[in-house]
Amino acid sequence: MPTDVAIETLGLRKSFGDVHALRDVDLAVGRATVFGLLGPNGAGKTTAVRILTTLLRADAGEARVAGLDVVRDARKLRGQIGLAGQHAAVDENLTGFENLEMVGRLYHLGRRLARERAGELLDTFELSDAGRRLVGSYSGGMRRRLDLAAALVARPPILFLDEPTTGLDPRSRLELWSAIESLVRDGTTVLLTTQYLDEADRLAHRIAVMDHGSVIAEGAPHELKARVGGDRLEVRLERADDVGAAIDALAPLFGEGARGEAATVRVPLTKRQGATAQAVRALDRVGVGIDDIHISGPTLDDVFLKLTGHAAEEEDSDETDSSARR
Numbered sequence: 001m002p003t004d005v006a007i008e009t010l011g012l013r014k015s016f017g018d019v020h021a022l023r024d025v026d027l028a029v030g031r032a033t034v035f036g037l038l039g040p041n042g043a044g045k046t047t048a049v050r051i052l053t054t055l056l057r058a059d060a061g062e063a064r065v066a067g068l069d070v071v072r073d074a075r076k077l078r079g080q081i082g083l084a085g086q087h088a089a090v091d092e093n094l095t096g097f098e099n100l101e102m103v104g105r106l107y108h109l110g111r112r113l114a115r116e117r118a119g120e121l122l123d124t125f126e127l128s129d130a131g132r133r134l135v136g137s138y139s140g141g142m143r144r145r146l147d148l149a150a151a152l153v154a155r156p157p158i159l160f161l162d163e164p165t166t167g168l169d170p171r172s173r174l175e176l177w178s179a180i181e182s183l184v185r186d187g188t189t190v191l192l193t194t195q196y197l198d199e200a201d202r203l204a205h206r207i208a209v210m211d212h213g214s215v216i217a218e219g220a221p222h223e224l225k226a227r228v229g230g231d232r233l234e235v236r237l238e239r240a241d242d243v244g245a246a247i248d249a250l251a252p253l254f255g256e257g258a259r260g261e262a263a264t265v266r267v268p269l270t271k272r273q274g275a276t277a278q279a280v281r282a283l284d285r286v287g288v289g290i291d292d293i294h295i296s297g298p299t300l301d302d303v304f305l306k307l308t309g310h311a312a313e314e315e316d317s318d319e320t321d322s323s324a325r326r
């Protein structure tokens, strides 16, 4: 494995009964970069993370992390990686400080060093004030931050984050994003899973889109967005009957790409600037009432629609008949 590759998989496969969680997954993650595994519920993201963190064995294929085989060198590898799982794995009956101290002791840091490191990390994640409180009283965002801190106790060069910001409020999300960015600036490699295109776009150098256990697209965020299309203007009308009139009024400004659905009209934009004001004026001129108007970027759903021709589906709509599995 070249030294600039931190994580590499070749033909990874894993099934649970007749559910193909991973089908021949090939990934390569550069050192000190962020790699985003993007996919809907049931795509296989957590399965991939569990295999890469030695918690689960693949049925076939190979995976190397930090140059170590995930099966043959599992024990050695565990000292090189940190994992913050999809559900925060912190102990509610301990304080934040005690949680981190315990992890330090598990890594044989010794009492003094473990306590030092705990204090340092609480500081980094702005949990110092809450550090003496039981985790049971923490908010979701605080637990996530503590979980991430726990994954960092041993200063692992490679970090796995499984949906790190799911369920967080916008502010906690931003805080976690900047914490991740600063780790990567200091040389950490991060593989993160997410269901949010904007999250992958903001953090990841490369993104692999997963669907039903397969990687269906891979590239830099800007490549992916170029394939999917850019921003769109969304106008919710006061009356659904006005959809036709609205499309006609907007066509001279934005071209023919506008689509209507119920009382909402969506128009692909080549340029954001001035689009909202122009649209409001044009609709006003023809007497179409606007309930809401905003510009939105592409979402995971848009990616799926473009790449697969269907919306992101949940695991039950796998081609294996889900009723046959019950």
Ligand SMILES: Nc1ncnc2c1ncn2[C@@H]1O[C@H](COP(=O)(O)OP(=O)(O)OP(=O)(O)O)[C@@H](O)[C@H]1O
Pocket: 016, 019, 020, 021, 039, 040, 041, 042, 043, 044, 045, 046, 047, 048, 086, 195, 315
């Ligand atoms: N231990 C297991 N036993 C049976 N089926 C499993 C097991 N783990 C995962 N699966 C199935 O494998 C598929 C992939 O699951 P996985 O948890 O990897 O998806 P995911 O992309 O992480 O989804 P989510 O976004 O919901 O976390 C799903 O159909 C899931 O039900």
Ligand SMILES: [Mg+2]
Pocket: 045, 046, 047, 086, 162
């Ligand atoms: Mg998952």
